[in-house]
Each structure stands twice: as C-alpha cells, then as structure tokens.
Amino acid sequence: MHNPSEEFKIPIGPQHPALKEPESFSVALRGEKILGVDIRLGYNHRGIEKACEERTYIQDMYLIERVCGICSHSHSTCFIQAVEEIAGLAVPRRALYIRTLVAELERIHSHLLWLGVAGHEIGFDTLLMYTWRDREIVMDILAELTGNRVNYGINTIGGVRRDISSIQIQETLKAMDLLEERTKYYIELGLEETTIIKRLSGVGVLSYEDSLHFDAVGPTARASGVKRDVRKDDPYASYGEISFDVITDTGADVYARTIVRLKELMESYKIVRQCLKNLPDGPITVRAPRKIPAGEALSRYEAPRGEDVHYVKSNGTDKPERVKVRAPTLANVQAVKHMLKDRFLADMPIVIAAIDPCFSCTDRLVSLKDDDKKADVMTWQALHDYSIKWHSQRGVDFGKLNKKLQERLSK
Amino acid sequence: MNVVQKVINWSRLKSPWVLHFNTGACNACDIEIIAALTPRYDLERFGVLLKATPRHADILLCSGPVTRQIEDRLVRIYEQMAEPKFVVAVGTCSCSGGVFNGCYNIKGGINAVIPVSAYIPGCPASPKAIMDGVVKLLQSLEQKEGK
Missing domain, CATH: 1.10.645.10 (Cytochrome-c3 Hydrogenase, chain B)
Structure with a gap:
C-alpha cells in the first residue's frame, strides 16, 4: 500500500483523455492534493x-x-x-x-x-x-x-x-x-x-x-x-x-x-x-x-x-x-x-x-541564456580554426581540401 | 468464411472504436474530427465511439505531421493497441507532411513512422471527408476474414 502522506508524481500526457493536444504535465501529489505541476511542452513544435x-x-x-x-x-x-x-x-x-x-x-x-x-x-x-x-x-x-x-x-x-x-x-x-x-x-x-x-x-x-x-x-x-x-x-x-x-x-x-x-x-x-x-x-x-x-x-x-x-x-x-x-x-x-x-x-x-x-x-522555440556565464566572442578565423580542430578530433581532415581550395583561389 | 468468422466480422464492423491522437497538428483537423462526432455529422451512428485509451481502440485517428518529440510516443501508442488495428491519417499534414515538409523538427507523414490503412486529405479534412474515409475503411474490412 502506498502511504498517503508521502509525495508521489504522476505523469499526465502526452496522450491523455483530458487533453486534446499532446502536452505533458508531471503532477506532484500528496493524497489528492496537488503540490506542484511541471509542464513540458514541445510535442507540437514544428519549426x-x-x-x-x-x-x-x-x-x-x-x-x-x-x-x-x-x-x-x-x-x-x-x-x-x-x-x-x-x-x-x-x-x-x-x-x-x-x-x-x-x-x-x-x-x-x-x-x-x-x-x-x-x-x-x-x-x-x-x-x-x-x-x-x-x-x-x-x-x-x-x-x-x-x-x-x-x-x-x-x-x-x-x-x-x-x-x-x-x-x-x-x-x-x-x-x-x-x-x-x-x-x-x-x-x-x-x-x-x-x-x-x-x-x-x-x-x-x-x-x-x-x-x-x-x-x-x-x-x-x-x-x-x-x-x-x-x-x-x-x-x-x-x-x-x-x-x-x-x-x-x-x-x-x-x-x-x-x-x-x-x-x-x-x-x-x-x-x-x-x-x-x-x-x-x-x-x-x-x-x-x-x-x-x-x-x-x-x-x-x-x-x-x-x-x-x-x-x-x-x-x-x-x-x-x-x-x-x-x-x-x-x-x-x-x-x-x-x-x-x-x-x-x-x-x-x-x-x-x-x-x-x-x-x-x-510550441515555439525559446532559448534561455545563462546570465552568469559570459558570452564567448570569436573572430571568424578563430571559429574556422576551432571547426578544423573539432572535425580532426572526430577523424575528419579538411586540411588537404583547404589547401586545394586555396591553391585554386590563388590562381 | 465460416459462421464464427462472420459473427466476429459483423460485431467488429458495428463498433469501430477510435482513438484520436494529435501528432503535432495545428488543431484544425482535431476540431473537425470532434465536429464529425457531434450532432450535425454524427459519426456515432456507425458505431464509432471516441475512446480514451489505445487499449480500447480499433482505429487510431492521427492528425498532423509527426514531430521529433512525438515520434516515440506515437509508436508506443500504436504498439499498445490490440490487433486487428488500423491507422487513419487525417489531413494533408498526416498524409505527407503537408506545408511542414522540410521543417527541421518534422519526420514527415504518419506513414514515415507507422503503417497507415487510410488517408484522408484536406487542409483541414472536412467532417464529411472524415466520415467518408472511415466508412470506406469499414467497407474494405467487410471482405476480410476475421481472426
């Protein structure tokens, strides 16, 4: 038996008879009383x-x-x-x-x-x-x-x-x-x-x-x-x-x-x-x-x-x-x-x-910015270098391609 | 077809219970599905009844394109339905992705994820079209052997 004085959570949605659209509510309950509701959206986000x-x-x-x-x-x-x-x-x-x-x-x-x-x-x-x-x-x-x-x-x-x-x-x-x-x-x-x-x-x-x-x-x-x-x-x-x-x-x-x-x-x-x-x-x-x-x-x-x-x-x-x-x-x-x-x-x-x-x-996309963290500012060259480094770590080498491209551009 | 199968088929066709699931639609098809169930069009005269859980439903009425977040849930709901089960794609979006085709969060139509038995086009599909689609699906089942 569940102890009624304990808090427990029930999920409602994304498919639920009371909801006509897909959205998800996580309800924290004690007995029949709602302690808090957590709403999760985004099921309808189409871009x-x-x-x-x-x-x-x-x-x-x-x-x-x-x-x-x-x-x-x-x-x-x-x-x-x-x-x-x-x-x-x-x-x-x-x-x-x-x-x-x-x-x-x-x-x-x-x-x-x-x-x-x-x-x-x-x-x-x-x-x-x-x-x-x-x-x-x-x-x-x-x-x-x-x-x-x-x-x-x-x-x-x-x-x-x-x-x-x-x-x-x-x-x-x-x-x-x-x-x-x-x-x-x-x-x-x-x-x-x-x-x-x-x-x-x-x-x-x-x-x-x-x-x-x-x-x-x-x-x-x-x-x-x-x-x-x-x-x-x-x-x-x-x-x-x-x-x-x-x-x-x-x-x-x-x-x-x-x-x-x-x-x-x-x-x-x-x-x-x-x-x-x-x-x-x-x-x-x-x-x-x-x-x-x-x-x-x-x-x-x-x-x-x-x-x-x-x-x-x-x-x-x-x-x-x-x-x-x-x-x-x-x-x-x-x-x-x-x-x-x-x-x-x-x-x-x-x-x-x-x-x-x-x-x-x-369901629109909302981006939240972390106020405590400072935004990084990168120059185009730094971003370029970062991208080459990121890819080479994953086994993709653009070095040869870049050289070819620059040779072609210099002609 | 023996007598038992005939009885099973007859009873199945007289009570096709549906589950409505919005897979990322704009609500237009959803309100038209509800409109088809209310007095003017009254889909209930064919024995169609809106059910709340996939375990009670024979037909899954899907509306809208499949978004990335809903994909797993759609498959899960489909798997929870008892055999024999049928999926009806209501509206152009659920048939092919419609205007949302190519959007970054869209997988495409319903058939990109689960098999579909009937397609009802329209933006939104009118209640008359929804009725026509459901009745046509039921007619096609008449010939099939019941298990």
Whole structure:
C-alpha cells in the first residue's frame, strides 16, 4: 500500500483523455492534493518560425495560418499587419471591415467550441453536443464567406481576397439572430444551473494581483478584473470605429471565465452586426510589392484566447529575415501552475481547459541564456580554426581540401 | 468464411472504436474530427465511439505531421493497441507532411513512422471527408476474414 502522506508524481500526457493536444504535465501529489505541476511542452513544435524565413511573404501568410487551426485568422492578420506596416501600405476600409467581421466570427466559433470542451471536462456532455451543434451555424457562415471552414485564407497583403455580397450579408444577419437566441439560453444555463455553478465556483482562482504578476491575457485576465483588451487599448482593423464593451468579471475563478466568454459572445454578435451595417464601399485590396523594404514591426491582436504578438523583421527581399510569434497561451500557461497549487487532482482538466489552451500556438522555440556565464566572442578565423580542430578530433581532415581550395583561389 | 468468422466480422464492423491522437497538428483537423462526432455529422451512428485509451481502440485517428518529440510516443501508442488495428491519417499534414515538409523538427507523414490503412486529405479534412474515409475503411474490412 502506498502511504498517503508521502509525495508521489504522476505523469499526465502526452496522450491523455483530458487533453486534446499532446502536452505533458508531471503532477506532484500528496493524497489528492496537488503540490506542484511541471509542464513540458514541445510535442507540437514544428519549426514554423524558421520555415517562414525560407518562404516568401505570400507563402508565409498561409503557413502562419497553420500555427493554430482554431485562431488561424488571428495569426494571419497579426502577421500581415506587421508586414503592411513595414511596407507602408494603406489597406482599404472595406478590407479592414471584412477582416474584423471574420475575426469576430472566428471568436464566436472559438468561444462556442470552448464552452463545449469545458462542458465535456466537467462531465456535462449534453452541453458539448448542444454547443457544437450551434457552432455549425457559424462554421457554415465562415465557409460561405471565406471558402473554407477552418484556415480561411481570406487575408492577403494589402487587403482581403474575397468580397461580401448582399445575399451573404442577409444570411449572416439571420445566423446571428439564431446564435444570439441560443447564447441567451446558455447564459441563462450558466447563471441558473446549479451543477455548473457548484462545479466551477472557487476552482482555479487567480486573483487580480496574481493575474498581473503572471501577465495573464484575454478572458483569463478579464475574469480576474483586469480590463485588458487590445481591441480597445490599441485598436487595429476597424475596431476603432465600432462600439462594444470589454467584459470583465471579479469572480477570478473558472466560473467567472465561463461567464466572461459567454458575455463576449453577445458582444461579438454586436460587432458583426455593426460591421455588416456600416460596411463601406470601395476596393478590397491595394497592390502590394513583392519585395518588402527593410524594417521591423511588432503587431498586436486580440485573439479569442488573448493577446497575440507577432514580430517581423524584413531585409528588403521577398522573404522575411525573422518572424517571432508570441501566442496567448504562452502568457497564460504560467498562471495554470499557480491556479493548480493546493487544489485537487480532479480539478486539473477543467482548470487547464479554462485558459482555453492552444499548445500548437505555444510550441515555439525559446532559448534561455545563462546570465552568469559570459558570452564567448570569436573572430571568424578563430571559429574556422576551432571547426578544423573539432572535425580532426572526430577523424575528419579538411586540411588537404583547404589547401586545394586555396591553391585554386590563388590562381 | 465460416459462421464464427462472420459473427466476429459483423460485431467488429458495428463498433469501430477510435482513438484520436494529435501528432503535432495545428488543431484544425482535431476540431473537425470532434465536429464529425457531434450532432450535425454524427459519426456515432456507425458505431464509432471516441475512446480514451489505445487499449480500447480499433482505429487510431492521427492528425498532423509527426514531430521529433512525438515520434516515440506515437509508436508506443500504436504498439499498445490490440490487433486487428488500423491507422487513419487525417489531413494533408498526416498524409505527407503537408506545408511542414522540410521543417527541421518534422519526420514527415504518419506513414514515415507507422503503417497507415487510410488517408484522408484536406487542409483541414472536412467532417464529411472524415466520415467518408472511415466508412470506406469499414467497407474494405467487410471482405476480410476475421481472426
């Protein structure tokens, strides 16, 4: 028999029923209490940032969409905003409105998806089936407007690729009415259903101070009372011309995060209606140069999960020199460790799900520098000598080849 | 085919339980797999049920290219499944590596690591395509002799 007062570790993941993506958690337990959590990422690391450097800007746009399939429009818009800023392109207003429209439709699909997953994690599978059925309405609209259900590919450098017809506007408005009615039902359910309230209240608490300390973003931070939303703080696309509220809650637990997301759905319907009503006339794209002038830009975007940051550095060619992606989950995942401490193991799936994690977004390569150790500076010649020495130790001799090369060069 | 084999085949085809494993996908195929299991498309009417452990599953639904870190885990999960077992590669990435082909951390498609029975292309594969692929796989099994 195991002694319950002893500490022991259990691994969760990379394949685990509670996790939809491969990531690994090593949980230290005493009895049912969690003492600490060690998160191991990298199962999803594909090397997108490096791949971007080898492809042209147009190719990168489609590659960047595949950073994450759920918030694909967020990543592609964020990247393109940076590229457009470097190139100094003035994107037509109609294109910006269409971008905003697709962004909000994406938020609706993502939040409905989350609600279903959260329901699944607390054993409320009926909610999963309900929300995913309703989610198909917005998926149909996205397929109608952009041509694909997921990974829309509507952005292009200098605008958008598809225009919206008046029939599509009517269809979208009709769908919004239907979804609004359904969302009202979910809000009612969230506010009145005792199973949900009792299961989610007081679980995964992240106080206002902790939220600031761990730099939480998106609904996770807003549910702790932090009024932080890039759409309002640093308006991009056409958010500056649209009126909407930033939803916050002071509950600071998983229940508050659920309510924040549900209410954000209502705000999204409002934004979609305004976009369609005020859709300006005009072109949907401006001509963009193939080569982007040298420069660098940082772009911010409020993805459904929180603030997404892209950094792009160009060198005057048709390929970027450096692309850096900071996805919202990377900012939130540190807070999860804090939320789980001294809680029960059974709360783990829903607490992890409550930040709406997306590990394919997060798995970027991070290099950590040792501050105590001084960096070595080598001249080119010293590096050359070092390389010859390193290889000769392993039985590869470049001496003869080098001599031949130098003879040929001297001729 | 004798009667016993016929009964085994019949029961096997009526309850193809699946295990979903993300081998480094971007989530797009994963949400489409879940969408195929929920009311609009309802893959469950063919007896398909999402299972949590490889030991209960007959079909391994893989999505995404195989990353270096996931490779050993994928093989291990495949080995844990009971015979007869089938692997379905969902999405272009899992068929061939897709857009990620050539990235330093990518081994290629699923077939670079384990044998694959059915390929469902698409970026992402739509729920309709996933249903079509699974049903076609089941049809091809009808002719096989059950052990």
